[in-house]
Amino acid sequence: MNSKHPKQQVDAEQLDLATRAAWLSFIGGYTQGEVAKRLAVSPVKAHRLIQLAQQQGMVKIFIEGEPARCVALEEQLAKKFSLRSCLIAPSDHINADDNEANFNEVGAGAARFFYNILNQLPQSSCVGIGKGRSLSALAEKLPKINRADLTFASVSGSFTRKFSANRLDVVQQFVERTGGEGYFMPVPYLARDDEEHEMLMAQASVQFSLNLARNANLYAVGIGGLKTNHYLHSVGLVTDNDLEELRSAGAVCDLIGSFYDIMGKLVDHPLNGHGLGINAAEMAGKRVVAVAGGLGKELALLGALRSGLVTDLVMGEVTAEKLVSLMEFK
Amino acid sequence: MNSKHPKQQVDAEQLDLATRAAWLSFIGGYTQGEVAKRLAVSPVKAHRLIQLAQQQGMVKIFIEGEPARCVALEEQLAKKFSLRSCLIAPSDHINADDNEANFNEVGAGAARFFYNILNQLPQSSCVGIGKGRSLSALAEKLPKINRADLTFASVSGSFTRKFSANRLDVVQQFVERTGGEGYFMPVPYLARDDEEHEMLMAQASVQFSLNLARNANLYAVGIGGLKTNHYLHSVGLVTDNDLEELRSAGAVCDLIGSFYDIMGKLVDHPLNGHGLGINAAEMAGKRVVAVAGGLGKELALLGALRSGLVTDLVMGEVTAEKLVSLMEFK
DNA sequence: TTTAGCCTAGAGCTTATGCTCAAGCCGTTT
DNA sequence: AAACGGCTTGAGCATAAGCTCTAGGCTAAA
Numbered sequence: 001m002n003s004k005h006p007k008q009q010v011d012a013e014q015l016d017l018a019t020r021a022a023w024l025s026f027i028g029g030y031t032q033g034e035v036a037k038r039l040a041v042s043p044v045k046a047h048r049l050i051q052l053a054q055q056q057g058m059v060k061i062f063i064e065g066e067p068a069r070c071v072a073l074e075e076q077l078a079k080k081f082s083l084r085s086c087l088i089a090p091s092d093h094i095n096a097d098d099n100e101a102n103f104n105e106v107g108a109g110a111a112r113f114f115y116n117i118l119n120q121l122p123q124s125s126c127v128g129i130g131k132g133r134s135l136s137a138l139a140e141k142l143p144k145i146n147r148a149d150l151t152f153a154s155v156s157g158s159f160t161r162k163f164s165a166n167r168l169d170v171v172q173q174f175v176e177r178t179g180g181e182g183y184f185m186p187v188p189y190l191a192r193d194d195e196e197h198e199m200l201m202a203q204a205s206v207q208f209s210l211n212l213a214r215n216a217n218l219y220a221v222g223i224g225g226l227k228t229n230h231y232l233h234s235v236g237l238v239t240d241n242d243l244e245e246l247r248s249a250g251a252v253c254d255l256i257g258s259f260y261d262i263m264g265k266l267v268d269h270p271l272n273g274h275g276l277g278i279n280a281a282e283m284a285g286k287r288v289v290a291v292a293g294g295l296g297k298e299l300a301l302l303g304a305l306r307s308g309l310v311t312d313l314v315m316g317e318v319t320a321e322k323l324v325s326l327m328e329f330k
Numbered sequence: 331m332n333s334k335h336p337k338q339q340v341d342a343e344q345l346d347l348a349t350r351a352a353w354l355s356f357i358g359g360y361t362q363g364e365v366a367k368r369l370a371v372s373p374v375k376a377h378r379l380i381q382l383a384q385q386q387g388m389v390k391i392f393i394e395g396e397p398a399r400c401v402a403l404e405e406q407l408a409k410k411f412s413l414r415s416c417l418i419a420p421s422d423h424i425n426a427d428d429n430e431a432n433f434n435e436v437g438a439g440a441a442r443f444f445y446n447i448l449n450q451l452p453q454s455s456c457v458g459i460g461k462g463r464s465l466s467a468l469a470e471k472l473p474k475i476n477r478a479d480l481t482f483a484s485v486s487g488s489f490t491r492k493f494s495a496n497r498l499d500v501v502q503q504f505v506e507r508t509g510g511e512g513y514f515m516p517v518p519y520l521a522r523d524d525e526e527h528e529m530l531m532a533q534a535s536v537q538f539s540l541n542l543a544r545n546a547n548l549y550a551v552g553i554g555g556l557k558t559n560h561y562l563h564s565v566g567l568v569t570d571n572d573l574e575e576l577r578s579a580g581a582v583c584d585l586i587g588s589f590y591d592i593m594g595k596l597v598d599h600p601l602n603g604h605g606l607g608i609n610a611a612e613m614a615g616k617r618v619v620a621v622a623g624g625l626g627k628e629l630a631l632l633g634a635l636r637s638g639l640v641t642d643l644v645m646g647e648v649t650a651e652k653l654v655s656l657m658e659f660k
Numbered sequence: 661t662t663t664a665g666c667c668t669a670g671a672g673c674t675t676a677t678g679c680t681c682a683a684g685c686c687g688t689t690t
Numbered sequence: 691a692a693a694c695g696g697c698t699t700g701a702g703c704a705t706a707a708g709c710t711c712t713a714g715g716c717t718a719a720a
Contacts, residue, residue: 012398016397016398016399019393019395019397019420020397020420020422022393023393023396023419023420023435023439024394024420024422026433027391027393027435027438027439027442028420028431028435028438029434029438031673031674031675032675032676033673033674033675037424037425038421038422038424038425039422039424040422040424042701042702042703043674043675043702044676044677044701044702044703045701045702046676047676047677047702048701053393053678057394058393058394058395059391059392059393060391060392060393060394061356061357061389061390061391061392062389062390062391062392063349063352063353063356063357063383063388063389063390064387064389064390064473065349065388065389066349066353067346067347067349067350068342068346069346077482089353089357090349090350090353092354092368092369092370094367094368094369094370095348095367095368104358104359105353105354105357105358107350108357108358108359109353109357112357133606144652159670299333361707361708361709362709362710363708363709372666372667373709374666374667374668374710374711375666375707377669377710381710435671507697661719661720662719662720663718663719663720664717664718664719664720665716665717665718665719666715666716666717666718667714667715667716667717668698668713668714668716669712669713669714669715670711670712670713671710671711671712671713671716672709672711672712673705673708673709673710673711674708674709674710675706675707675708675709676705676706676707676708677704677705677706677707678703678704678705678706679702679704679705680701680702680703680704681697681700681701682699682700682701682702683698683700683701683702683714684697684698684699684700685696685697685698685699686695686696686697686698687694687695687696687710688693688694688696689692689693689694689696689715690691690692690693690694
């Protein structure tokens with residue numbers, strides 16, 4: 001055995017075998033036991049090879065068609081909010097109050113949705129990436145693709161007030177899934193005051209990321225709620241006090257550091273000038289994919305959608321139904 | 331329950347549920363038991379729904395990437411025979427002599443391949459369809475698609491010598507999978523003599539199908555061998571005597587009723603004028619996808635490929651390896 | 661009553677995973 | 691320098707979990 005590059009060679013061989021195992025299993029329709037015989041390995045190994053192939057994202061599964069109810073909701077929402085496209089992930093009404101399950105389903109649906117968009121993206125595109133559990137769920141379920149040409153730039157500050165790095169910036173997850181490059185902004189989400197805002201925004205490292213984010217032609221963002229159990233607060237990006245002030249100023253949602261009221265207007269409050277990152281309005285005219293996982297955020301969604309900045313929307317069926325019933329709410 | 335259209339309505343509801351089940355199972359990653367709970371049905375029913383979704387072809391699975399060996403073979407074959415594209419389905423060398431398994435794997439791979447081609451086909455295209463077990467396997471594994479605009483026309487006679495309809499003309503299978511229209515030729519595969527040939531070809535019904543087939547812009551054909559265990563003979567489309575004569579005239583393969591020698595030249599024998607259907611040469615310049623399932627047909631393949639009529643090729647790895655080693659054979 | 665369809669239960673097979681063991685690779689010990 | 695022992699890695703065994711199919715009983719419509 002010539003093994004100049006022992007580790008790499010083994011890996012390549014393993015992947016090759018994994019590919020064969022996946023073909024036999026998924027396309028040929030053989031059981032793992034049969035695959036094992038055909039590849040002359042133990043059944044356990046066959047199973048692990050197939051598992052490996054899946055982890056590597058070699059296996060892509062698509063479901064064609066959606067439940068009629070979802071299609072109807074999509075059409076209503078797309079029309080009402082002038083969306084370019086809309087995906088409603090089917091979810092059951094039995095466990096309609098399971099927040100985690102909702103993130104799981106919406107994330108999985110959004111991953112499929114975003115996967116298609118990424119595939120159509122021209123070479124060397126830059127994608128602006130927001131924050132939140134929804135996007136994190138998306139990235140986690142995104143099939144691995146080979147797009148080292150892509151650049152992912154965070155559209156907002158990534159640190160908490162204490163300047164500690166956020167455990168898992170979503171940008172990192174996208175980089176890991178695609179092999180592309182990632183940039184984040186080494187500043188908090190919100191500045192303490194105008195002075196700090198000006199100072200931090202002037203930093204060269206921030207300006208660099210900011211320019212990338214501004215020139216992106218596609219954005220993936222979450223829609224943040226303003227309750228203490230919502231992402232923004234739960235990871236310490238904003239304080240109790242901030243939230244309190246924003247809410248009393250009429251804000252219902254957070255779109256990458258800009259705060260909108262139920263009618264989709266920016267609320268008149270100093271904090272709206274403290275967001276570190278691109279201005280939400282700077283996304284206008286670009287493709288903005290919003291992923292709305294999590295329950296109980298209908299009013300936040302209403303505000304965000306009415307801002308007119310979102311062009312593509314992914315959410316769960318239960319949320320979509322509530323949203324439709326609230327469409328005229330003010 | 332208002333059930334004006336009991337059967338259809340139940341089916342639609344079932345399908346809707348099946349779609350939900352498939353989403354939860356394949357995209358959400360839940361176990362069948364969990365799917366059952368979420369849809370409020372019994373686990374068995376959940377299982378059946380998921381199964382139904384698969385049978386309906388809602389679930390599309392793709393494997394990205396092929397074993398290095400297959401890629402290498404594809405490149406060699408594509409270059410040698412000037413193919414537009416080539417797919418080598420991975421198969422193992424352990425069960426390299428399992429004929430049925432080979433049809434299964436090649437058919438499944440070919441189905442994926444053809445599915446992509448069909449998706450790119452313009453509206454209202456006509457597809458010429460050949461015969462054989464390989465194509466039958468392809469059609470069987472083809473995901474269901476909704477293309478009522480397509481027309482499938484048999485490129486050759488479909489009856490055996492006794493004028494009995496062939497149990498399952500492949501055209502029928504394609505029609506069933508796509509919802510398109512199908513036309514076959516109500517005549518045998520080969521005429522008895524020149525006179526019969528002329529008479530049958532002159533029939534209006536034959537002319538009608540023939541014109542459709544001639545105007546197709548895509549063909550899917552098998553490559554037939556000339557042994558008694560091969561399709562042509564096994565279903566009674568040709569007699570022992572025919573085969574004997576063809577072989578002694580140097581023929582090694584059958585391409586929709588035309589017989590070629592190992593160098594890819596039409597053999598000089600009266601039977602070459604007796605084929606009922608379009609002339610193989612009439613496909614020249616069109617896209618011709620050949621599916622070569624089954625083992626021990628390397629020489630037949632060599633003849634068929636050398637004819638220059640085939641533009642796209644699907645075969646199994648074992649066959650491809652043998653073929654490569656015989657590429658210069660004469 | 662009969663028939664068809666659906667559900668329940670349970671057996672048998674397939675798939676997933678924790679645990680164990682063996683082999684190779686250091687860094688340390690004699 | 692040779693030997694020892696922990697550490698990592700990969701493989702298989704055993705078992706748990708999950709999936710699929712069959713038979714039998716129940717309900718509802720003919």
